[in-house]
Amino acid sequence: xxxxxxxxxxxxxxxxxxxxxxxxxxxxxxxxxxxxxxxxxxxxxxxxxxxxxxxxxxxxxxxxxxxxxxxxxxxxxxxxxxxxxxxxxxxxxxxxxxxxxxxxxxxxxxxxxxxxxxxxxxxxxxxxxxxxxxxxxxxxxxxxxxxxxxxxxxxxxxxxxxxxxxxxxxxxxxxxxxxxxxxxxxxxxxxxxxxxxxxxxxxxxxxxxxxxxxxxxxxxxxxxxxxxxxxxxxxxxxxxxxxxxxxxxxxxxxxxxxxxxxxxxxxxxxxxxxxxxxxxxxxxxxxxxxxxxxxxxxxxxxxxxxxxxxxxxxxxxxxxxxxxxxxxxxxxxxxxxxxxxxxxxxxxxxxxxxxxxxxxxxxxxxxxxxxxxxxxxxxxxxxxxxxxxxxxxxxxxxxxxxxxxxxxxxxxxxxxxxxxxxxxxxxxxxxxxxxxxxxxxxxxxxxxxxxxxxxx
Amino acid sequence: xxxxxxxxxxxxxxxxxxxxxxxxxxxxxxxxxxxxxxxxxxxxxxxxxxxxxxxxxxxxxxxxxxxxxxxxxxxxxxxxxxxxxxxxxxxxxxxxxxxxxxxxxxxxxxxxxxxxxxxxxxxxxxxxxxxxxxxxxxxxxxxxxxxxxxxxxxxxxxxxxxxxxxxxxxxxxxxxxxxxxxxxxxxxxxxxxxxxxxxxxxxxxxxxxxxxxxxxxxxxxxxxxxxxxxxxxxxxxxxxxxxxxxxxxxxxxxxxxxxxxxxxxxxxxxxxxxxxxxxxxxxxxxxxxxxxxxxxxxxxxxxxxxxxxxxxxxxxxxxxxxxxxxxxxxxxxxxxxxxxxxxxxxxxxxxxxxxxxxxxxxxxxxxxxxxxxxxxxxxxxxxxxxxxxxxxxxxxxxxxxxxxxxxxxxxxxxxxxxxxxxxxxxxxxxxxxxxxxxxxxxxxxxxxxxxxxxxx
Numbered sequence: 001x002x003x004x005x006x007x008x009x010x011x012x013x014x015x016x017x018x019x020x021x022x023x024x025x026x027x028x029x030x031x032x033x034x035x036x037x038x039x040x041x042x043x044x045x046x047x048x049x050x051x052x053x054x055x056x057x058x059x060x061x062x063x064x065x066x067x068x069x070x071x072x073x074x075x076x077x078x079x080x081x082x083x084x085x086x087x088x089x090x091x092x093x094x095x096x097x098x099x100x101x102x103x104x105x106x107x108x109x110x111x112x113x114x115x116x117x118x119x120x121x122x123x124x125x126x127x128x129x130x131x132x133x134x135x136x137x138x139x140x141x142x143x144x145x146x147x148x149x150x151x152x153x154x155x156x157x158x159x160x161x162x163x164x165x166x167x168x169x170x171x172x173x174x175x176x177x178x179x180x181x182x183x184x185x186x187x188x189x190x191x192x193x194x195x196x197x198x199x200x201x202x203x204x205x206x207x208x209x210x211x212x213x214x215x216x217x218x219x220x221x222x223x224x225x226x227x228x229x230x231x232x233x234x235x236x237x238x239x240x241x242x243x244x245x246x247x248x249x250x251x252x253x254x255x256x257x258x259x260x261x262x263x264x265x266x267x268x269x270x271x272x273x274x275x276x277x278x279x280x281x282x283x284x285x286x287x288x289x290x291x292x293x294x295x296x297x298x299x300x301x302x303x304x305x306x307x308x309x310x311x312x313x314x315x316x317x318x319x320x321x322x323x324x325x326x327x328x329x330x331x332x333x334x335x336x337x338x339x340x341x342x343x344x345x346x347x348x349x350x351x352x353x354x355x356x357x358x359x360x361x362x363x364x365x366x367x368x369x370x371x372x373x374x375x376x377x378x379x380x381x382x383x384x385x386x387x388x389x390x391x392x393x394x395x396x397x398x399x400x401x402x403x404x405x406x407x408x409x410x411x412x413x414x415x416x417x418x419x420x421x422x423x424x425x426x427x428x429x430x431x432x433x434x435x436x437x438x439x440x441x442x443x444x445x446x447x448x449x450x451x452x453x454x455x456x
Numbered sequence: 457x458x459x460x461x462x463x464x465x466x467x468x469x470x471x472x473x474x475x476x477x478x479x480x481x482x483x484x485x486x487x488x489x490x491x492x493x494x495x496x497x498x499x500x501x502x503x504x505x506x507x508x509x510x511x512x513x514x515x516x517x518x519x520x521x522x523x524x525x526x527x528x529x530x531x532x533x534x535x536x537x538x539x540x541x542x543x544x545x546x547x548x549x550x551x552x553x554x555x556x557x558x559x560x561x562x563x564x565x566x567x568x569x570x571x572x573x574x575x576x577x578x579x580x581x582x583x584x585x586x587x588x589x590x591x592x593x594x595x596x597x598x599x600x601x602x603x604x605x606x607x608x609x610x611x612x613x614x615x616x617x618x619x620x621x622x623x624x625x626x627x628x629x630x631x632x633x634x635x636x637x638x639x640x641x642x643x644x645x646x647x648x649x650x651x652x653x654x655x656x657x658x659x660x661x662x663x664x665x666x667x668x669x670x671x672x673x674x675x676x677x678x679x680x681x682x683x684x685x686x687x688x689x690x691x692x693x694x695x696x697x698x699x700x701x702x703x704x705x706x707x708x709x710x711x712x713x714x715x716x717x718x719x720x721x722x723x724x725x726x727x728x729x730x731x732x733x734x735x736x737x738x739x740x741x742x743x744x745x746x747x748x749x750x751x752x753x754x755x756x757x758x759x760x761x762x763x764x765x766x767x768x769x770x771x772x773x774x775x776x777x778x779x780x781x782x783x784x785x786x787x788x789x790x791x792x793x794x795x796x797x798x799x800x801x802x803x804x805x806x807x808x809x810x811x812x813x814x815x816x817x818x819x820x821x822x823x824x825x826x827x828x829x830x831x832x833x834x835x836x837x838x839x840x841x842x843x844x845x846x847x848x849x850x851x852x853x854x855x856x857x858x859x860x861x862x863x864x865x866x867x868x869x870x871x872x873x874x875x876x877x878x879x880x881x882x883x884x885x886x887x888x889x890x891x892x893x894x895x896x897x898x899x900x901x902x903x904x905x906x907x908x909x910x911x912x
Contacts, residue, residue: 035615356870358839383841383870385839414839417891417892
């Protein structure tokens with residue numbers, strides 16, 4: 001090897017080491033900010049308590065938009081603005097009651113939550129209960145076993161799955177498709193076991209859908225313990241299920257994504273988008289889902305500004321509206337950015353709760369995943385260890401079709417407790433640990449810093 | 457290379473791969489047992505609710521010994537027995553009150569917990585309050601500034617430390633040595649800021665010590681919020697601190713370590729010891745500290761038995777008594793095993809709470825740490841990533857001097873929430889998540905299996 005080549009290699013190696021050392025120093029500052037001068041815990045308290053649950057189309061969601069705009073303005077980012085969108089408007093109503101009646105006429109009161117998007121029962125609906133343990137079981141049933149009945153889909157999480165999102169994914173069809181499949185066989189209503197990890201008395205709501213030409217039947221979630229109770233009782237005797245819902249869908253309404261930016265010094269038209277979703281289900285306070293993601297994202301940008309970081313690319317935090325029941329925020333944002341002629345170079349979403357960070361996933365090419373993995377060493381002192389191929393997030397997903405080749409990153413916190421709170425009344429501010437939230441903010445902020453430095 | 461050598465190498469590589477594959481299959485079974493047929497959550501509930509807090513020398517500790525023996529017997533291990541020890545007996549008493557009085561005579565009631573081992577106040581004790589922010593600050597003070605006064609040591613956790621045990625270690629001296637150092641300068645009492653992560657109203661107790669020839673002054677912990685309140689008030693005006701404690705030390709009493717074993721098939725006299733401590737402080741229910749460690753250890757052995765695992769070495773679970781204020785269980789156990797002529801080949805302790813597993817630490821030689829690191833790949837599907845040099849545990853630590861070269865392993869769960877509960881009334885069963893506990897049991901059980909297979 002020539003001396004010149006050797007020198008070049010030496011300089012290259014030295015500058016890489018130097019860059020990594022600088023990254024480590026800067027990321028330590030990010031963590032110090034998050035942990036000792038952070039705004040995240042108070043900001044989450046305010047979102048949960050001053051606004052509360054914030055379902056698309058509700059007055060609470062309207063307040064959440066105001067809250068978000070004020071919050072971003074208070075941090076003096078270069079730009080803060082709203083992006084208008086149209087969102088579905090479904091209301092739970094005031095009637096949500098259920099009972100089961102045994103053969104001897106004994107009534108047991110049950111706690112249910114209508115699934116988002118469900119039609120109401122139009123008065124009291126009562127019919128014989130028939131139980132299935134998965135959507136596939138239901139699909140295989142004879143019409144004569146289902147027709148005129150109310151279907152209970154009691155599929156529990158597979159506890160053996162270490163990552164709870166996998167267990168959730170496996171059960172998701174009973175909630176998403178249960179009403180359609182039950183109606184195809186002539187059922188008059190459907191009740192699904194809540195998609196949660198624990199045996200408890202909280203029903204967990206969530207979205208469902210109907211299909212054209214299939215009868216729209218009312219659908220509700222029941223708590224895991226009560227689903228098992230019904231399941232066990234039904235093995236011994238015929239049960240009558242009785243429920244009333246007056247939920248309904250209304251015309252779409254106007255709402256907004258809330259956007260804040262620090263303008264890029266070198267490539268202002270090249271955007272790194274990151275965010276969570278501002279809307280939530282109407283049970284609880286949307287603290288983990290996705291108050292935490294909103295706060296991770298706002299705090300990530302606040303910290304970078306507080307440290308006087310001048311990004312090369314434009315860093316844009318987006319508080320997406322309507323992830324839960326339509327994703328109109330994510331869809332509109334991607335289309336709007338494309339139309340403006342922007343270049344989206346990377347996007348990151350936090351929508352898996354405010355728990356202790358484990359790492360990041362990357363929905364991208366092998367090279368993009370490999371880039372992510374080069375960050376692992378830098379994050380080691382902060383106990384992050386997951387750097388792998390995986391999903392980005394619902395809100396940022398539409399960017400993929402508008403911006404070919406864009407890598408999408410998902411923030412990955414510990415998953416064990418998430419589905420104790422998800423879409424349930426237990427998802428309140430008090431269920432979030434201050435340090436776990438702060439560590440999430442630091443991890444997201446550090447990742448945005450690294451993406452600005454290394455994504456091409 | 458000769459064909460013979462090549463063949464040998466091939467066989468070696470093949471058998472290693474085969475061994476790792478077998479390990480992976482067996483460890484998957486361990487996890488399945490823990491997650492879907494586990495006894496841990498119900499066992500912890502029973503320990504916390506049927507026995508409760510269990511300070512050495514108390515009747516609750518006596519019941520805990522019975523509970524432990526019954527529990528181990530119910531799992532039909534090869535041997536279950538008690539090992540007699542002598543433990544200190546300190547009682548909190550019934551009087552535990554405190555106030556601060558402002559210059560204008562306004563009284564503010566405070567919540568305190570006597571530190572374990574403290575003398576009482578012998579009636580109401582009142583004196584001017586003087587505040588320091590570390591033990592070093594106190595040591596540097598002039599006698600005239602401290603004499604006759606009550607010292608508040610208000611040193612908060614360093615929030616910037618990612619691992620909370622490091623922050624705890626840095627603050628530990630104010631609790632352990634505060635009374636001695638304050639008394640050396642003539643103080644009449646000492647109050648320490650609770651060693652906790654969060655700003656709250658729970659005082660956290662814990663052990664302290666006295667020294668011969670230094671006046672024994674009463675010592676109590678105060679909640680973090682109230683320590684800051686006093687600190688802030690004291691900057692504006694002179695404060696009088698008033699408190700009463702009637703805690704006292706009584707003569708040592710008889711107690712027991714509780715021991716269960718599966719006898720080794722090849723080397724019955726070679727022991728792998730693992731456990732946690734059965735005693736706890738008297739605030740809360742000792743759920744994380746160290747009910748979780750007790751349950752991790754019992755369940756680890758139960759699972760191996762349920763899977764019909766025949767260990768080469770004797771696997772011995774020890775429910776140590778008196779870790780919190782004397783470590784008589786650990787000391788007696790090490791001496792007894794040595795005297796019996798046993799060979800202790802490895803030991804493991806779980807005493808850092810029932811949170812989601814992060815990995816294991818090893819207090820041992822570089823070769824022993826390297827062995828631990830060979831397990832990392834096997835644990836990857838279970839989200840364990842910490843495999844490093846580090847502390848084993850208080851109970852197993854005395855084995856080091858009795859058995860030269862023994863590697864000590866510590867189970868390392870996530871640390872973020874531990875010091876919200878540690879030694880405080882908040883450390884109750886409800887603060888433990890079922891899945892996090894179960895994953896800890898599986899991790900410990902898998903580690904015991906691997907140690908039996910690979911430690912020499």
